[in-house]
Amino acid sequence: MRFRRLLPYLLLIIGSVIMLFPFIWMVSTSLKAPLDIFNLSIIPENPTLANYIKILEESMFIKWFMNSIIVALITTISVLFFDTLVGYIIAKFSFVGRTVIFILILSTLMVPTEMLIIPWYMMSSEFGWTDTYWGVLFPGLMTGFGVFLMRQFMEQIPDDLLNAARVDGMNEYAIFFKIAVPQVWPAISALGIFTFLSNWNAFLWPLIVIESPSLRTLPVGLSFFSSGEAESQWHLIMTGATISVIPLILVFILLQRHIIKGITLTGMK
Structure with missing residues (x-):
């Protein structure tokens, strides 16, 4: 019974992660230096706002x-x-x-x-x-x-x-x-x-x-x-x-x- 109650929340969490991952990756890449964009880490090692300044x-x-x-x-x-x-x-x-x-x-x-x-x-x-x-x-x-x-x-x-x-x-x-x-x-x-x-x-x-x-x-x-x-x-x-x-x-x-x-x-x- 406990598993049946938790199952909808588990499915929602999985769905949320799948839908949010591209957005999180996009934001993470925008904070990376050009040489670090293919680094698989989601959290940038050396976050920078240089990309925002350059594009503006x-x-x-x-x-x-x-x-x-x-x-x-x-x-x-x-x-x-x-x-x-x-x-x-x-x-x-x-x-x-x-x-x-x-x-x-x-x-x-x-x-x-x-x-x-x-x-x-x-x-x-x-x-x-x-x-x-x-x-x-x-x-x-x-x-x-x-x-x-x-x-x-x-x-x-x-x-x-x-x-x-x-x-x-x-x-x-x-x-x-x-x-x-x-x-x-x-x-x-x-x-x-x-x-x-x-x-x-x-x-x-x-x-x-x-x-x-x-x-x-x-x-x-x-x-x-x-x-x-x-x-x-x-x-x-x-x-x-x-x-x-x-x-x-x-x-x-x-x-x-x-x-x-x-x-x-x-x-x-």
Whole structure:
């Protein structure tokens, strides 16, 4: 009986070690000198920050980092505002074609991203958006998944609560921001986290639409850095990869409760 109770914990420990080992090895390699990177010891014998100083001073890493921050923050703010607003309108307002509009929005989830690349690029070329921030941003400013998620949560808000606010003289904007939004805050938090992570890690579209090295996002910049400037300098490649995951770790540490709650509630909906 004792073994049966300990077995799940043992399996979790084994799984955690397997999943964390590449990350630990990456951080360890970033702290090693070039001649020590093939040393099999996980803990560096002579840890150094020279790799971090070199990559920050001799590459465009800071510029790529800021580009990713700009893209991830703007798209996240846009998705949270527009998707929440559209979800609220579809859930709480009756108008002709509401169901059709919602079905059309859901249908966008069935189209693979790879099939949208060509229309996106044609649109970018037509409007002169290639090799610009706007060219990277516009495909992610609204998402069908976000509208669907927020609509499902907005439907759970009692209509009597909203009607009571209207009777008290509140306008629709105040009702949305002061009553509806606080009721679905866990869903908004989860959507914001998922949106930020997906845009931070986006690679294919920024690779296609951006040509200038100074406008590259971090994943694209690291790809060119590892195949060009750094070549086989694995200590520098691992250093860049380690810095790139710092924002994601901070987001998880600060918003872990919302991530878990959001995933749970999303599954329920």
